Amino acid sequence: STSTSSSSPPQQPQQNYTCPEHLYNVQIFSEDPLIIYIPSFITAEEAEHLQSISDGRFSASQVADSSGQQQLAKTRNSQSTSLESDRVVRCIEERALQFQGYDVKMEQLEPLQAVSYSLNQNYAPHTDWFTSATQTTAEYGGNRATSFFVYVATSEDIVGGGTQFPLLDAPNNEKWCDVVNCDAGWDEGVTFRPIARNAVFWKNLKKGAKGMVGDRRTLHAGLPVQRGSKLGMNIWTRERELDSKFRAGSA
Numbered sequence: 001s002t003s004t005s006s007s008s009p010p011q012q013p014q015q016n017y018t019c020p021e022h023l024y025n026v027q028i029f030s031e032d033p034l035i036i037y038i039p040s041f042i043t044a045e046e047a048e049h050l051q052s053i054s055d056g057r058f059s060a061s062q063v064a065d066s067s068g069q070q071q072l073a074k075t076r077n078s079q080s081t082s083l084e085s086d087r088v089v090r091c092i093e094e095r096a097l098q099f100q101g102y103d104v105k106m107e108q109l110e111p112l113q114a115v116s117y118s119l120n121q122n123y124a125p126h127t128d129w130f131t132s133a134t135q136t137t138a139e140y141g142g143n144r145a146t147s148f149f150v151y152v153a154t155s156e157d158i159v160g161g162g163t164q165f166p167l168l169d170a171p172n173n174e175k176w177c178d179v180v181n182c183d184a185g186w187d188e189g190v191t192f193r194p195i196a197r198n199a200v201f202w203k204n205l206k207k208g209a210k211g212m213v214g215d216r217r218t219l220h221a222g223l224p225v226q227r228g229s230k231l232g233m234n235i236w237t238r239e240r241e242l243d244s245k246f247r248a249g250s251a
């Protein structure tokens with residue numbers, strides 16, 4: 001601003017990287033389970049940065065089996081890599097925490113995970129919360145409480161590659177059709193379109209008789225990329241603090 005008011009704070013010279021100002025324009029997609037749609041969750045510069053730091057670092061994604069062992073699985077043939085918390089990534093991490101209020105701590109955040117899909121790659125229906133106790137121990141901070149899936153970048157020609165929640169009800173209002181594929185049948189649930197820089201946030205857990213339990217309705221899939229390519233990113237927070245070797249900043 002050009003205000004000359006004497007009450008405005010003196011401008012500090014910029015010594016370190018400053019997180020870009022971020023203005024949200026978010027919408028609740030579903031109240032129960034809680035799902036929030038976030039346009040422009042990351043900036044164009046952040047998207048480029050994520051592309052460059054993940055480039056060449058991908059390996060075949062693994063999936064935890066019922067015993068909690070990480071395995072290569074037929075259900076997923078995308079590529080993934082966890083990201084170091086450099087100053088740009090830190091801004092995204094801080095934004096993801098701030099979004100959730102003031103009670104979620106940096107210590108609850110997993111290293112951000114970039115996921116890359118090329119032609120015919122997909123991730124079959126799964127939940128981000130775990131069913132095996134070995135993946136939800138105290139060192140892991142319990143289960144995954146929340147997820148953001150961020151569409152970092154997509155090729156211009158992309159076909160497919162949406163994120164499908166088969167157990168959710170399709171939205172009533174046609175205004176959602178910009179970001180949700182409304183051509184899908186009613187029995188196919190909800191498919192979010194892969195729109196670069198936008199994100200979908202949801203809560204994985206719900207109240208059970210004995211504390212928080214996984215919410216089946218958060219089942220989702222990364223649909224096959226039928227043309228072009230897609231780079232996405234997972235941001236996951238645990239119920240409690242992760243051991244320092246498993247949390248963000250430790251990648």
Ligand SMILES: O=C(O)CCC(=O)C(=O)O
Pocket residue numbers: 115123128149161162163164220221222223232234
């Ligand atoms: O690619 C997508 O649309 C979803 C990916 C996903 O659910 C995951 O990596 O856990």
Ligand SMILES: [Fe+2]
Pocket residue numbers: 126127128220
């Ligand atoms: Fe997922």
